[in-house]
Amino acid sequence: MRKPLRLIASEPDEVEIISAALQDAVAQLGDLKWDRRARRFTLVVNRYRWEDGKRGPGWRVRSALDIGSVTSVKASRVKQDAPGAVVSILALVFETGEAPGGALRVDLSGGGRIRIEVECVDLLLADISEPWRAVGRPEHGGPDA
Numbered sequence: 001m002r003k004p005l006r007l008i009a010s011e012p013d014e015v016e017i018i019s020a021a022l023q024d025a026v027a028q029l030g031d032l033k034w035d036r037r038a039r040r041f042t043l044v045v046n047r048y049r050w051e052d053g054k055r056g057p058g059w060r061v062r063s064a065l066d067i068g069s070v071t072s073v074k075a076s077r078v079k080q081d082a083p084g085a086v087v088s089i090l091a092l093v094f095e096t097g098e099a100p101g102g103a104l105r106v107d108l109s110g111g112g113r114i115r116i117e118v119e120c121v122d123l124l125l126a127d128i129s130e131p132w133r134a135v136g137r138p139e140h141g142g143p144d145a
Contacts, residue, residue: 002059004127005051011121012094015104018125019092022065024048024138030083032114034073041067041116043106045089048138049131058137062129065092067104068122078112087112094121 009018025045034041047063079085088109095103100121106114 002049002052002061002131004061005047005049005063005125006127007123007125009121009123009125012096012102015092015094015121015123018065018123021050021125022047022063022089022092023050025063025089026086027089028083029079029085029087034070039068039070041070041073043067043089044128047127048134056137058134059131060134061127061131063125063127066124066126067116067118068124069101069119070116071101071119072117074115074117076113076115077110078108078114 005021007018007021009015022045025047027043027045031044032042043065045063045065046060049059049061052059078087090107090109091105093105093107095105097103097117101117101119102121104116104118104123106116108114
């Protein structure tokens, strides 16, 4: 059995680590939720396990990213009326604002973007299922692909 991933970010530079773990994760838009009252934004995704190395097609696992201290969420080029639409996460970027706050930008395939304003960096990424064999390994082109 593969060890589940559990990462916490509380500093802006730690967001890059979570971004790397989320690269090429896929999700249905209906699995991205903002709870205004609790001030939390949650993404439940099928994450590619990059940490397993470069051999074979690799593995995917169901994972949840919980973002706390959220003050607002804005989406652009995202079909909010299509909860079954599938997107791929390209990157998670922290844009510094008035310290310790700022915005987390979730870059999606197809040019979509979600901007999550936060009072501080408060992220938890955790695997929530057993892994399964991936159909294939994500490819990005370029000289190192």
